[in-house]
Amino acid sequence: MNVVVVESPAKAKTINKYLGSGFKVLASFGHVRDLPAKDGSVLPDQDFEMSWEVDGASAKRMKDIADAVKGSDGLFLATDPDREGEAISWHVLDLLKKKKVIGDKPVKRVVFNAITKKAVLDAMANPRDIDIALVDAYLARRALDYLVGFNLSPVLWRKLPGARSAGRVQSVALRLVCDRESEIERFVPEEYWNLSALLKTPRGDEFEAKLVSADGKRLQARGVKNGEDAGRLKALLEGAAYSVESVEAKPVKRNPGPPFTTSTLQQAASSNLGFSASRTMQVAQKLYEGVDIGGETVGLITYMRTDGVQMAPEAIDAARRAIGDQFGERYLPEKARFYSTKAKNAQEAHEAIRPTDFNRSPDKVRRFLDGDQLRLYELVWKRGIASQMASAEMERTTVEIAAANGADRAGLRAVGSVVRFDGFLAAYVDKREEGEAGEDDEDGRLPEINAREALAKSKVNSSQHFTEPPPRYSEASLIKKMEELGIGRPSTYAATLKTLSDREYIVIDKRKLIPHSKGRLVTAFLENFFTKYVEYDFTADLEEKLDRISAGELNWKQVLRDFWQDFFAQIEDTKELRVTNVLDALNEALAPLVFPKREDGSDPRICQVCGTGNLSLKLGKYGAFVGCSNYPECNYTRQLTADGAEAEASTLNEPKALGTDPMTGEELTLRSGRFGPYIQRGDGKDAKRASLPRGWKPEDIDHEKALALINLPRDVGQHPETGKMISAGIGRYGPFLLHDGTYANLESVEDVFTVGLNRAVTVLAEKQSKGGGRGRTAAATLKELGDHPQGGAMTVREGRYGPYINWGKVNATLPKGKDPQSVTVEEALALIAEKAGKTPAAKAKATKAAKSSAKSSPKTKAADGDAAKPAKKPAAKTKTAAKPKAATKAKKTDT
Secondary structure (H helix, E strand, O other), X not given: OEEEEEOOHHXXXXXXXXHOOOEEEEEOOOOOOEOOOXXXXXXXXXXXXXXXXXXXXHHHHHHHHHHHXXXXXXXXXXXXXXXXXXXXXXXXXXXXXXXXXXXXXXXXXXXXXXXXXXXXXXXXXXXXOOOXXXXXXXXXXXXXXXXXXXXXXHHHHHHOXXXXXXXXXXXXXXXXXXXXXXXXXXXXXXXXXXXXEEEEOOOOOEEXXXXXXXXXXXXXXXXXXXXXXXXXXXXHHHOOEEEEEEEEEEEEEEOOOOOEOXXXXXXXXXXXXXXXXXXXXXXXXXXXXXXXEOOXXXXXXXXXXXXXXXXXXXXXXXXXXXXXXXXXXXXXXXXXXXXXXXXXXXXXXXXXXXXXXXXXXXXXXXXXXXXXXXXXXXXHHHHHHHOOOOOEEEEEEEEEEEEEEOOEXXXXXXXEEEEEEOXXXXXXXXXXXXXXXXXXXXXXXXXXXXXXXXXXXXXXXXXXXXXXXXXXXXXXXXXXXXXXHXXXXXXXXXXXXXXXXXXXXXXXXXXXXXXXXXXXXXXXXXXXXXXXXXXXXXXXXXXXXHHHHHOOOOOHHHHHHHHHHHHXXXXXXXXXXXXXXXXXXXXXXXXXXXXXXXXXXXXXXXXXXOXXXXXXXXXXXXXXXXXXXXXXXXXXXXXXXXXXXXXXXXXHHOOEEEEEOOOOOOEEEEEEEOOEEEEEEOOOOOOEEEEOOOOOOXXXXXXXXXXXXXXXXXXXXXXXXXXXXXXXXXXXXEEEEEEOOEEEEOOOHHHHHHOOHHHHHHHHHHHHHHOOOOOOOOOEEEEEEEEOOOOOEEEEEEEOOEEEEEEOOEEEXXXXXXXXXXXXXXXXXXXXXXXXXXXXXXXXXXXXXXXXXXXXXXXXXXXXXXXXXXXXXXXXXXXXXXXOOOOOOOOOOOO
């Protein structure tokens, strides 16, 4: 019997059926160990020795795998076919060797690009060894991300209170969003005019022609700059005689695009289906792992984390056969099409995302898939089959027209396209992102027009326009830009965007990414004091080095040495950086955000209250705000809104009436409280309140929105299997579904108000198949504080809303701006006592325990091996994670 290790339990079940009784397939459930979230997990002074940790759940799974391997004939490591998958196989093998269960058993690595019987059996027949170069690239990436995050984030905590974290790729992606916002703020609209004439042929057919030249000169795009020139040209056209100078018809071919890569699938799913990047990957994962079709679990698409654009030869042959059968021989080109990627750092060895069987059309699998799965599969199938179809044949007609008004002359042009043969367009038409209009987008079909014939004028149109600023990024367009620049990898895009949203660095509004004031501040800080590490070229160059490591061309530790030398020096330089230096730099870099223009034209940097003080950014316990230099004589302050505008006092200071609740008759009002704007129904202590969800602006709240929000949770419908009600609401961890005590996360706040019964049942079923909590990963431990006097470990953890102290079931949030690594045992006990003290007796008991501990345990060991200092000493002397040069030795551990 042979043991096969895969990542997913769903794959394990399917693959076991394909391989038969001679194999036992077990799942690792992804990574089995990781770097502990504490200082010292990567030691630059010890040539980047890395300390790995196995959590409890992974330890149990590894025990099951080790027990199975102990009595087996051999081991096949069949984790996913990418760099992460190679690393998981390496981790599993290393742990099994440490458990001494491998011995002389043969160990082989296999990869399944698709979960079908043929693909699995072919892979098992062609095993290989673990690719150490790929593992080295993973180790380098993991160490780089750790070193940046665990050394740069503490600098932000100290110099920029309210900032959450910084990351190697995350910070550069955030800079892209912030730079685009700065472009929009600096944009100055320019006036221009468009002129056209509605003309009629001798046969009575009308068409429109646009003005392209006047006074013997060609007009550039937006060449008519003001109303005076537009009026003169319109008068010329009003009195002109029109004739056709030339008619030119050219055949044009339009070729199909390649099959999907990870990024192009995310872009197309956003444009065509409205999916977020994370939703796209969730659905694609299910299609890859397999769905039940007629009693058999079958993978419908190939592996979905790839930047390759080529299909396997057998897949191309299958696509061509399907084209002939389903569309006809006219749609089949003479030769197969071959593609090469234009993206930086692409790994051509990876196959594109395609259907595993082109004969399995969307109509044939419709009844086996839920709505989202069907829509995404249809997109993959159509794009895959279109990539091998014949070109579309168009005829592009250009008509040049002369307008003569006495001695004045003007030229007009009409352009139209006709599809003579639809070709690949019969299968797939790509929707474009906003701001990406193609050259043919405005072309219409023209009537019969002949050279040298006279035309009659029906109407002259003149319209004023102003240039528009560049559009904000959407998830799709940001992913496209990151791919063009060579920033990040296909598997990281969705996670990067989710991190930016979770950290509240960006707000997603109508699918557009708007930088929050926090994100603007972090980016400005990094651009001023860590310029090199948020430069696009530097990040792309580092990605290229990682790819060269995976190709065996560079030594991974040398790449780390080169990086760390400069990065460490930059970190050290910030020790002398004063907060006033930071504020001065941010005031200048973010002037449009911090000092928005005033309608009365007065100086936006002068205090409106005292009239003499200068306004400036201030850093407080809860982050950045704007305050007056005459404090405390003048106590004027204001916060920054998510989009950087100044909060309107009228909205924040007085309740705004929004109507009444028809069910209760109570008044609905919009108010502002300590924790932001909220809706209130009724008055008094029994009034119901609901905070505005993230991304909702007070000025956009009307009676309908207020009513929907205050009446949450919303009943979606009764579950068809249990008969119990499914409800949707917004909780501490975001939008959710609740059914029979089981929670499942929803994608967005909007889903809470729109999700239907079918979709809700599907989301709950997917959640149940994954098991565990509400889909959240376990909170990372930042620091261990030892045992509580009453028993049980105390730890500092990183939570969704910031760091907190955990003791058993008690979670006590750290004060805003408090460095998690500087927390002492005494401070932790006091916070726990305050949180746990719901009754006087409980509070007294916890306080007594705190005092007892203060006397008896001043030297409790911290997680990184350093003694925590007694409470009477300044917190500044406590060792923090900001110290980039690890002075203590951390033994390599495998729990």
